[in-house]
Amino acid sequence: xxxxxxxxxxxxxxxxxxxxxxxxxxxxxxxxxxxxxxxxxxxxxxxxxxxxxxxxxxxxxxxxxxxxxxxxxxxxxxxxxxxxxxxxxxxxxxxxxxxxxxxxxxxxxxxxxxxxxxxxxxxxxxxxxxxxxxxxxxxxxxxxxxxxxxxxxx
Ligand code: HEC
Numbered sequence: 106x107x108x109x110x111x112x113x114x115x116x117x118x119x120x121x122x123x124x125x126x127x128x129x130x131x132x133x134x135x136x137x138x139x140x141x142x143x144x145x146x147x148x149x150x151x152x153x154x155x156x157x158x159x160x161x162x163x164x165x166x167x168x169x170x171x172x173x174x175x176x177x178x179x180x181x182x183x184x185x186x187x188x189x190x191x192x193x194x195x196x197x198x199x200x201x202x203x204x205x206x207x208x209x210x211x212x213x214x215x216x217x218x219x220x221x222x223x224x225x226x227x228x229x230x231x232x233x234x235x236x237x238x239x240x241x242x243x244x245x246x247x248x249x250x251x252x253x254x255x256x257x258x259x
Pocket of ligand 1: 144148251
């Protein structure tokens, strides 16, 4: 008897929780906020590298770690576009519906950012300003390409 009561207590709580939050998991708003913050972090890290280059590009560890932050954050960003977080969800987002209708292309665009920023981390360690500048440009091109196709506010 006691066992049944305990079971009921547990499942009733689960049922109530499910009823109050039908879309289990984080809300669309919090997911959108997290990915916007992630992109800001990526942008900030990119700026740190640009600033280094502008001032002579002497601080290799700063540039390497900023590029690593870009790659690691991009890996997390890939997970922050679940179904239901597009413009149709009533949330404020610049993400275009094409992300969900052409997911393979979007994922490939994110993978290009991950690949180019990973390469940027390696090149940044060389201390060769011209090579770093070229690789930063290649990385920046992956941002622009994805924004053009998948972001409303260009
Ligand atoms: C695979 C696609 C993709 C790539 C690659 C990408 N972005 Fe974005 N970015 C987006 C999308 C989609 C949004 C809109 C997010 C939203 O509003 O929900 C966005 C938004 C942003 C924002 C605005 C965040 C805000 O506060 O609203 C910034 C800044 C940004 N990206 C910077 C970058 C930089 C810098 C890079 C490259 C280093 C980059 N992004 C690469 C897709 C991408």
